[in-house]
Amino acid sequence: MILDWNSGKFGFNAANDSDVPVEDRYQLLIDAVPDYAIFMLDDAGRVASWNSGVQKIKGYTPEEIIGRHFSIFYTPEDVAADKPGRELALATAPGRAEDRGWRVRRDGSRFWADVTITAVYDSSGALVGFAKITRDMTERMRLAELEHANELSTQMQAAREDEQRRIARELHDDLGQQLTALKMGVAALEQQIVPGATNAPQRQIDNMLASLRRIAADLRPPMLDDLGLGAALEWLTDDFTQRFHVKVALRLAVDDSAVTPFASATIYRIVQEALTNVARHAQASEVTIDMSNDAHGWRLGIEDNGRGTLVEEACAPGSLGLLGMRERVRQLRGTLTIDSAPGMGFRIVAHIPLGGIRLAATSPD
Ligand SMILES: Nc1ncnc2c1ncn2[C@@H]1O[C@H](COP(=O)(O)OP(=O)(O)OP(=O)(O)O)[C@@H](O)[C@H]1O
Ligand SMILES: [Mg+2]
Structure with missing residues (x-):
C-alpha cells in the first residue's frame, strides 16, 4: 500500500489493466463503506487520508481534518490521560490496538465508538503510519440497553406475579382458615351466652371472609393456576x-x-x-x-x-x-x-x- 501525502489518498502500486487508476479504485472502495470512518495517520498520529465515513460519523470535511492530530476525536478526559498516545504505542508494539469508548464529533457531541488502529510498515520495515477504522456503535448500544431494560421489566413483572400469588395463598389459606375457625367459635359462644341471639357477629365475619376472598382473587385469581x-x-x-x-x-x-x-x-x-x-x-x-x-x-x-x-x-x-x-x-x-x-x-x-x-x-x- 502506498500513501500519497499530498492528495491524502490511499493507493496500491500493483499493476492493472483498468482505465481507473488503482489509487482511485481503492478510494472508491473505502468510500463505499460509509458506516466506517477509515483513515490513515502518519507516524506522528496526524490524519493523512480519509473516506466518506469520516464526514458521516465525525462530521469533518477532508479539508478540516487532514493534517490534524487524531487526538481531536477523543474526549478531553482521554486526551488529558494521553489515551491517544498510548493507543499508538500499543498499535506499534503488538501491531494493533482495539478500543471501545466515547469519541467526540466535530460539533462536540459524543458517540460510542469501536476503534481499531493498526501500524502500517513499508517493505523495508519502517513505520509509515497507522490505519485507523472507527465505527459508530451508539445506536447499537442503545438498542442493547433497550433490550436489557425490556428483559428487566419482564422479569420484574414475573417476580411481581409470583409475589402476588404468594400473598393471595397466604390470605386465602392462613387468614381465611383462621376467620372460619373464629366464626365457628363465635357461633358456639353466642349460643352459650345468649341462646337464640341474632347472629350479627357471624355475618360480620362472613363479610370479612368475602372481602378477603375478593382481595386474594384480585391479587391472583386461583382458577388461573x-x-x-x-x-x-x-x-x-x-x-x-x-x-x-x-x-x-x-x-x-x-x-x-x-x-x-x-x-x-x-x-x-x-x-x-x-x-x-x-x-x-x-x-x-x-x-x-x-x-x-x-x-x-x-x-x-x-x-x-x-x-x-x-x-x-x-x-x-x-x-x-x-x-x-x-x-x-x-x-x-x-x-x-x-x-x-x-x-x-x-x-x-x-x-x-x-x-x-x-x-x-x-x-x-
Ligand atoms: N373503554 C373506554 N371508553 C372510553 N374512554 C376510555 C376507555 N378506556 C380508556 N379510556 C380513556 O383513556 C384514558 C386513558 O386510560 P388509562 O387506563 O390509561 O388511564 P386511566 O384509566 O385514566 O387511569 P389509570 O392510570 O388509573 O388506569 C382514560 O382516562 C379515558 O379517557
Ligand atoms: Mg385505566
Whole structure:
C-alpha cells in the first residue's frame, strides 16, 4: 500500500489493466463503506487520508481534518490521560490496538465508538503510519440497553406475579382458615351466652371472609393456576357483570393448553385493566371480548359500545392503564392497537405471536 501525502489518498502500486487508476479504485472502495470512518495517520498520529465515513460519523470535511492530530476525536478526559498516545504505542508494539469508548464529533457531541488502529510498515520495515477504522456503535448500544431494560421489566413483572400469588395463598389459606375457625367459635359462644341471639357477629365475619376472598382473587385469581386462562376469564367477566351491571360477551376460540403461566397472567391482567376502564370511563351497556388464534399467534379484542373518546386523549401521558397494557403486550412480543372516537365505543386489539404465548418469563436466563 502506498500513501500519497499530498492528495491524502490511499493507493496500491500493483499493476492493472483498468482505465481507473488503482489509487482511485481503492478510494472508491473505502468510500463505499460509509458506516466506517477509515483513515490513515502518519507516524506522528496526524490524519493523512480519509473516506466518506469520516464526514458521516465525525462530521469533518477532508479539508478540516487532514493534517490534524487524531487526538481531536477523543474526549478531553482521554486526551488529558494521553489515551491517544498510548493507543499508538500499543498499535506499534503488538501491531494493533482495539478500543471501545466515547469519541467526540466535530460539533462536540459524543458517540460510542469501536476503534481499531493498526501500524502500517513499508517493505523495508519502517513505520509509515497507522490505519485507523472507527465505527459508530451508539445506536447499537442503545438498542442493547433497550433490550436489557425490556428483559428487566419482564422479569420484574414475573417476580411481581409470583409475589402476588404468594400473598393471595397466604390470605386465602392462613387468614381465611383462621376467620372460619373464629366464626365457628363465635357461633358456639353466642349460643352459650345468649341462646337464640341474632347472629350479627357471624355475618360480620362472613363479610370479612368475602372481602378477603375478593382481595386474594384480585391479587391472583386461583382458577388461573388451577383451571387455566379460559376459566379465569369467565370468572372475571361474570364478576364484572355482577358488580357493574354491564353485559360481557366472552368468545374464546383458542386452545389455552399451550399458554404459559406468565402469558396467561399477562393476558388476564390486560383484560382486567380493560374492564376496569370500561367501568370507569365508558358508560357502556355491553362489552365483547374475542380471543382467537391462527397459525401465527393469538388475537385478543376487547370492545365496548360506550361513549368512546379521541385516541390522542386516551394515549395522553399520565394515564398508566393503557401504557401498562401496551407494556404487557410488548413483554409477550406482541403489538397493541387502540381504536376509538367520541360516541363510537372503545376497542383494544392485541396481536401476540405464538412465541409470546409460550414465553416462560419466570425463569431468568
Ligand atoms: N373503554 C373506554 N371508553 C372510553 N374512554 C376510555 C376507555 N378506556 C380508556 N379510556 C380513556 O383513556 C384514558 C386513558 O386510560 P388509562 O387506563 O390509561 O388511564 P386511566 O384509566 O385514566 O387511569 P389509570 O392510570 O388509573 O388506569 C382514560 O382516562 C379515558 O379517557
Ligand atoms: Mg385505566
